[in-house]
Amino acid sequence: LDNGALYDARGHLHSLYPAEIALLLRSLPTDYRYRLWKIMAPEAMGETLAALHGEVRIGLIEHTSGTDLVAAANQLEPRDMADLVADFSSEVREKVLKKDGNSRLEAALSYDGHTAGGLMSMDALPIRGDVTVDETLAYLRAQKTMQANMDSLVVVARNNRYLGMVSIATILTSDAETRISTLMDTAEAIPLNMPVAEVATIFEQRNLLSKAVIDEQGIVVGRITLEEVLDVIREEADHAILSSAGLDEEHDLFAPVLVSARRRAVWLGVNLFTAFLASWVIGLFEATIDQIVALAVLMPVVASMGGIAGSQTLTLVIRGLALHQISSSNAMSFLFKEMSVGAVNGIVWSIIVAMIAAAWFSNGPLGMMLGGAMIINLSCAAIAGVLIPLFLHKKGIDPALAGGVLLTTVTDVIGFMSFLGLATIFLLA
């Protein structure tokens, strides 16, 4: 990316959608990213910043003049504007609020980002239930411009009180004199304070394209479309994958080395604690290992197999909880099933492992101890794999974040303790 290439890049940027520019910026090491940002056309800055989030966005904001930021924010609709200005310095945010000069941004800023209020746009086009199809069409035509993603209209009574929704397809295929109230679908609207995950579930299960949002008095305050729900689902999926490794979707892939190192260090520190816990368990059996060194050679097998079996169960439960497939009503059936699977695999693999170990060290009893420990650890791994995420979920802790560490702590401790314990009891006699 020298200067000639930057000139070419500018032409190329023009042909990209904001989300594509956003992806490109995220994928660039920071120095290239800021050089490309400098040559961006100011008109494209608003939508591009709206398509980014977390650290990458904050970094770009720091590399943009206050004037450009105010202009960029003003290109956006209130909800995206509210989301963006939350990352601005208070000084620039004041300027946007002043320039905007209406109450819609302030209203958007007042909604909680984790609820339907933070997700909705305020562009609902409410119509009255007592008008006819023809009157509605005339009204729409008078609007001159309309959101392209408007698949249905919100039907309201006096005072904007929610009555139902009517799809534009229905309006278009109905007789001119039909009243809207006879065409509308009266399914409940989404309350302002519904959590975003619940909103996403409703959209997915009912194949909705858009839905009205109402406040506590039943007054229509906005609407949510499938596009916003898609963002929620994408972010949830990202979060689930990253948090299982102690990572955060808000972070920049190309954050400075020391910043990244410090962030990762937290997770490594937690795991160091559990690793030393396992070491301490092994330390309890130092005298046994001193007499039978083969134990040291074989003990990681028990711990590792328990970790793998447990994480399979854990993954199923975490996903089941996220998709509402597992709840308190069927948890016992599932626990029982997983214990059976763990026991069956424990027995099968313990026989194989026992034979390999017995042959390797020409020591039958050693193989039997290894096999016995495998059965114990795989059964415990199944129980821990079900109970740990259920417990964390109940306590309001994200099981995807903490589940893996807790599980491997259990499987390491039980794995080492059962193998070395059995060996101490039966082989040292």
Added chain:
Amino acid sequence: LDNGALYDARGHLHSLYPAEIALLLRSLPTDYRYRLWKIMAPEAMGETLAALHGEVRIGLIEHTSGTDLVAAANQLEPRDMADLVADFSSEVREKVLKKDGNSRLEAALSYDGHTAGGLMSMDALPIRGDVTVDETLAYLRAQKTMQANMDSLVVVARNNRYLGMVSIATILTSDAETRISTLMDTAEAIPLNMPVAEVATIFEQRNLLSKAVIDEQGIVVGRITLEEVLDVIREEADHAILSSAGLDEEHDLFAPVLVSARRRAVWLGVNLFTAFLASWVIGLFEATIDQIVALAVLMPVVASMGGIAGSQTLTLVIRGLALHQISSSNAMSFLFKEMSVGAVNGIVWSIIVAMIAAAWFSNGPLGMMLGGAMIINLSCAAIAGVLIPLFLHKKGIDPALAGGVLLTTVTDVIGFMSFLGLATIFLLA
């Protein structure tokens, strides 16, 4: 779920959406699931089966009469019907094909499920570019019924050749005499054979609600809506989470114990091989461990910290590849960054670990060996975390599936070898 409860359940089922019934069925242990299925109203079977997939659906199909299956399939639109009858026995499938009596199902069956063709529905409502807004509205009204999710219309020339798309919002707000061809957006349509993941990316990046699908001659053959894309994104996310634990999203949570055990066994077997590889490495240093038992106590710390650090990098790269954030053009920058992070954290944690070990065993040199091995393993973990998924991706192997096993094999082997090797060289002298 006794008989009284089943009677209540029937009433309750009536009030649920097909996707909600599907979720309920998936969450039930198989015996309850089939009892509930028996009391389902046949009218709801089609959409419910369409909302399920994999093993759960196949199980339900086996518990349904041929007549009910044919009726259920006929409730669906061609694409969902094609997807469903693929799971039917050839005998029942023949009956559906005969009863359907038109070529749309046969066409749908001929498309590859992993491409745009398998995703699209055949309900595009093409209009000619040379008609006016008023003529279009009259044409739509004459349709009597229209898909509720129809946000825009496909504009075609003679012979159904694709010209562009026009949103219904634009039609509604334009003058009656305007020609459609002056209002349409001429962005390219989606080719029939575009992979579904690419379709999803385009929809996400361009905020599309629907898009026409064309064949090689540019003839419109169907359209894809955001709803279908949502399913793709949800399945991709599920797949990413489950395959990292060697699991498959097609499988039933409540599959029989022996079936589940056999499936999990494959993954356990792969991991057993790598566990024994680590054991073999330890076995090379039996004589060293025999002299310094503390090595056996501490060695899991090196392996486990390497595994954690490596899996953080691995997770970032796998996600970066899936979101197109990492490609060959920026892989080197990222590798360099991750190596630096690994080195920094290796140095920091090696000092802490060395001090703990030295104090615990009152053995300074032992602590230094542990610290040295940590630096080596965390650096190698960073390199493996970047290169393994890039290599697998290039070879067309899903890095989410195989990446974790390969990575922990590397970190275990290098962890044990570096710690025990350093100890053999410097402590036994």
